Amino acid sequence: MTEEVKPKLKLAIYWGAACGGCCVSILDVHEKLFTVVGAADIVFWPIALDIKYKDVEEMEDAYIDVCLFNGAIRNSENEEIAHLLRKKTKIFVAYGSCAHLGGIPGLANFSSKEGIFKRAYHESESTVNQEHVEPQTETKVAEGTLNLPVFYEDVRKLDDVVDVDYYLPGCPPQTERLVEVFMAIVTGAELPPKGSVLGAHQKSQCDECKREKTENKLIKEFKRPFEIDDDGKTCFLEQGVICMGPATRGGCGVRCIEGNAPCRGCYGPSEGITDPGAKMMSALATMIDSNDPEEIKKIIEQIDDIAGTLYRFSLPSSYFRRKIMGNGLGHIRKEKIYQETPFY
Amino acid sequence: MSFQPKIVAFLCNWCSYTGADLAGTSRIKYAANVNIIRVMCSGRVEPTFVIKAFREGADGVLICGCHPGDCHYHEGNYKCLRRFHLLQKYIDQMGIDQKRFNLEWISASEGKQFAKLVDQFTQTITNLGPCSIKTTMDVLS
Numbered sequence: 001m002t003e004e005v006k007p008k009l010k011l012a013i014y015w016g017a018a019c020g021g022c023c024v025s026i027l028d029v030h031e032k033l034f035t036v037v038g039a040a041d042i043v044f045w046p047i048a049l050d051i052k053y054k055d056v057e058e059m060e061d062a063y064i065d066v067c068l069f070n071g072a073i074r075n076s077e078n079e080e081i082a083h084l085l086r087k088k089t090k091i092f093v094a095y096g097s098c099a100h101l102g103g104i105p106g107l108a109n110f111s112s113k114e115g116i117f118k119r120a121y122h123e124s125e126s127t128v129n130q131e132h133v134e135p136q137t138e139t140k141v142a143e144g145t146l147n148l149p150v151f152y153e154d155v156r157k158l159d160d161v162v163d164v165d166y167y168l169p170g171c172p173p174q175t176e177r178l179v180e181v182f183m184a185i186v187t188g189a190e191l192p193p194k195g196s197v198l199g200a201h202q203k204s205q206c207d208e209c210k211r212e213k214t215e216n217k218l219i220k221e222f223k224r225p226f227e228i229d230d231d232g233k234t235c236f237l238e239q240g241v242i243c244m245g246p247a248t249r250g251g252c253g254v255r256c257i258e259g260n261a262p263c264r265g266c267y268g269p270s271e272g273i274t275d276p277g278a279k280m281m282s283a284l285a286t287m288i289d290s291n292d293p294e295e296i297k298k299i300i301e302q303i304d305d306i307a308g309t310l311y312r313f314s315l316p317s318s319y320f321r322r323k324i325m326g327n328g329l330g331h332i333r334k335e336k337i338y339q340e341t342p343f344y
Numbered sequence: 345m346s347f348q349p350k351i352v353a354f355l356c357n358w359c360s361y362t363g364a365d366l367a368g369t370s371r372i373k374y375a376a377n378v379n380i381i382r383v384m385c386s387g388r389v390e391p392t393f394v395i396k397a398f399r400e401g402a403d404g405v406l407i408c409g410c411h412p413g414d415c416h417y418h419e420g421n422y423k424c425l426r427r428f429h430l431l432q433k434y435i436d437q438m439g440i441d442q443k444r445f446n447l448e449w450i451s452a453s454e455g456k457q458f459a460k461l462v463d464q465f466t467q468t469i470t471n472l473g474p475c476s477i478k479t480t481m482d483v484l485s
Contacts, residue, residue, distance in 0.1 A: 110437075278391040281434065285391075285426035291412065293425060300429050307437040319392075319399040324439030324480050 009040035009065045009186060012056075013095075014085055015047065016071030016078035017105040017155065022096040023047040023070065025172035032179055039186040040066075044085075056084060064088050066185060068095040068168070072105045072316065073156040077149035086162040091185065093198075097171040097266045099158040100197075102316025104171070106155045107308060109315050109322035113153045154322050167197045171266035171313060174199065174252050200251030202271040205263050208250045211235045218289035222302040225262060236262040237287060242309055247279040266313045275318050277310035349403035349469040351378045353462070354393065356386045358416040359451045360408035366455030374459035375466035378406065385409070386447075387420025391431050394445065398435070401478040404444045404469040408458070411449040421449070440477060443468055 015023060023045070029036060043064060044051050067089040073079050086092050097103040108116060121127065121134050139146045158164055168181060177199030184191065192198065206213070213235045223240040230236075236243035236257070244265030245257070256263050269276035284303075290296050303309065311318050355361040361382045367374060383389055386409025397405050407428065409421040428447040436442050446465055450458050 275392055275395060277434070278395050281391040281427060281430045285423055285430055288426045291419075291422045291425070293429070296426050296429050300426075300433055303433070305437070306430065306433050310434075319395045320435075320438045320477060321481055323437070324476050 010043045010063065011036075011040040012044040012064045012067040012085060012089065013042065013047075014044065014067065014069050014071075014081060016069065016082065016099065016158070017074030018071030018096070018098050019104070020047065022068075022098075022172045025096075025170075025175050026068070026178065028175040029179055036179075036182060039182075053081065053084070056081075056088060059088050061087055062090050064090065066091045066093065066182075068093050069099050069158055070096040070172075072098040072102050073152070073158060073161050074105055074108075075149040075151050079152075079161050080149075082158060082162045091191075092163070092165045094158045094164045094167045096173055097169060097268065097313045099164075100167045100169045100317075101268050101314040102155055102157045103266075103313050106157070106314070106316040107312070109154045110308070111323070112325045113151055115325075117151075155316050157316050160316070165194050166192075167195075168199045169197060169249060169267045170200075170252055174255075177251065197249070197268070197271075200249050200267055203250055204270045205245035205248045205250045205252075205254055205257070205267070209235075209245055209254050209257050211257060214238065217287045219287050220289050220299065222299065230260055232260055237283075242280075242284070242303065244276070244280060244310070244312075246283045247273070247276040247310075264312050265310075268314060268317075276314050277307070277318055280310045347470060347473060349377050349466060349474070350401060351404040351406060351462075351466060351469060352397040352402045353378045353380050353406040353408065354383050354386065354389045355380055355450075356388075356409045356416075356421070357382055357384050359410035359414060359449075360386070360458070362452035363408070363450040363454045363458045366453065367459045368455075370455050372455060372459040374462045377466045377469075378462050385415065385417050385420035386424035387415070387417065387422075389424060389427070391427055391434075394431055395435075398440060398444075398475060398477050399481060401475075403472075403475045404446070404465060406445075406462075406465055407447045408450045408461075409447070411451055414451065438477070440475060441472055443472060444475060 013023060013026060027033070042049060044056055067085050069082060069085060069092065071078065073082065094100045098105055117134055121129055122132065135148055135151070137148050137150050168178065181198045212233050217238055219240045221240050222242065225241050228239045228241055230239065241262050243262035245263040247269060248263055248265045249267040249270045252267055265276060269279065273279055288296055288299050290299060355364055364380060386407055389407055394405050407424060409424050410416065412421060415421040425447065432442050432445060435445055448461055450461065
C-alpha cells in the first residue's frame with residue numbers, strides 16, 4: 001500500500017527582511033490550505049511553527065523540496081539562513097518583491113547604515129536615548145556573550161547572495177498564482193527553465209488594464225492621486241498621475257488599478273527589462289507636453305522623489321543599486337561576516 | 345599620471361555625428377577622452393543607455409543631437425530633451441553630480457563647436473574627478 005502513496009512534498013517558508021505580508025498571503029489560500037497541507041508537509045515556517053534553525057541544520061542536504069523565501073537580505077541572519085536553506089532545498093523560490101527585487105526594504109539603499117542608525121536610535125521624534133545606546137553585534141553580560149546579527153550597509157536581493165531557481169513576484173504575490181504554481185509542482189508538471197518568473201505574465205500591466213487608453217497622453221502637469229477627480233475609467237497616466245503600469249509585469253490582475261489606485265510596480269519589470277525605472281522615464285518623457293526646456297523643468301519639478309517613485313520596489317536590482325554615499329565606498333561590507341559570528 | 349576621464353558621447357547620425365566628422369576632416373584637435381557612439385537620433389538614446397554607461401565606468405556622458413526644429417525625425421531631439429531633464433533629476437538623487445551628464449545641440453556644420461564642447465566637458469569632468477558609482481557597485485559583484 002505504501003508504494004502507491006506518493007510521498008508528501010516538504011515545504012519550507014522563511015522570511016528575511018520582510019513585513020510578514022508574504023507569509024500572510026500564503027495563509028490567504030483559506031480553505032485551500034487543506035489542499036496544500038494534504039500535498040505537503042510544512043517543515044519550517046517561523047511565523048507559524050516552532051521549528052528552530054538548529055533543526056534545519058540537522059536536516060540532510062536537499063531534504064526540503066520547495067522553499068519559499070520572502071524578504072530581502074538586510075543583515076547577516078537573513079544571509080546565513082538563505083545559505084542554509086539553499087543547501088537544504090531542491091527548488092528555491094524567491095517569493096515576493098523583496099526577495100525578487102529588493103522591495104520596500106531596498107529603499108534603505110538611499111541611506112547608509114550610519115544614517116539609518118542615527119535616525120532610528122537618536123534623531124526620531126519619539127526616541128529618548130540619552131545613553132546613546134546602539135545595537136551591538138556582541139554584548140557581554142554576567143552569563144556570557146550575547147550576539148545580534150550584523151546590520152549590513154545596504155539591502156540586497158536574494159539572488160545576490162544565493163542561487164535562486166524561480167521568482168514569484170508581487171507585494172505580496174497573488175495567492176491564486178501561488179496555488180497554481182504549487183499545484184504544478186505537486187502534480188509533477190514540467191517546470192519552466194530555471195530562473196523564470198512564475199505566476200505572472202510576460203507583458204505589461206497595460207496589456208490587461210481595463211481603463212480607457214487613447215493616443216493622447218500629453219500632459220502639462222504631474223499630479224498626486226488625491227489631486228485628481230478620477231472617473232474610474234480614464235488611464236491614470238492621461239490624468240497626470242504616475243502609474244507604473246507600462247514598465248511593470250502583468251499577472252496580479254491589476255488589483256491596484258481596479259481599486260482606483262495607480263500601479264506602483266511591485267511585480268517588477270516585464271520580460272527582458274533590467275531597469276524598470278529607466279523604462280518608465282522613457283514613457284514619462286514622451287508624455288510631457290512641452291518643447292521648452294524651462295517649462296519641461298517646471299513640469300518635472302512636480303515629481304517628488306523621482307527615484308523613489310520609479311524604483312519603489314526595485315532599487316537593489318536596478319543598475320544603480322544604491323545611492324553613492326560620500327566617497328562611494330562607505331558601504332563596503334565585510335564578506336562572510338555571517339560565518340564568523342553565529343547569533344543563535 | 346593625471347586623471348583622464350572616460351566620457352561616453354551619443355551623437356545623432358544626421359547632425360552631430362557629421363559635425364564631429366567635420367571636426368576630424370578639418371583636423372581640429374580636441375580631447376581624446378570622448379568615446380563616440382553613433383545613434384540614428386538623439387531620441388534613440390534610452391535612459392538605460394546613460395545609466396548603463398555610468399554603471400560601466402563612464403565619468404561623464406554627453407548626448408548631442410540636431411538643433412531644435414532640425415530633427416531628421418521631426419521631434420526626436422525634443423523627446424531626448426525631456427528624458428535628459430528626467431535623468432538629470434534621477435542621477436542627482438542617486439548621488440551623481442548633474443554636471444557629469446550633458447545635452448548639447450550640434451549641427452552638421454559645427455565641427456569647431458563640437459571640438460570646443462568636448463574640450464570644455466572634459467575639463468569639467470577632470471575637475472570633478474572620477475565618478476564613484478562603478479566602485480560602489482563593484483564591491484558587490
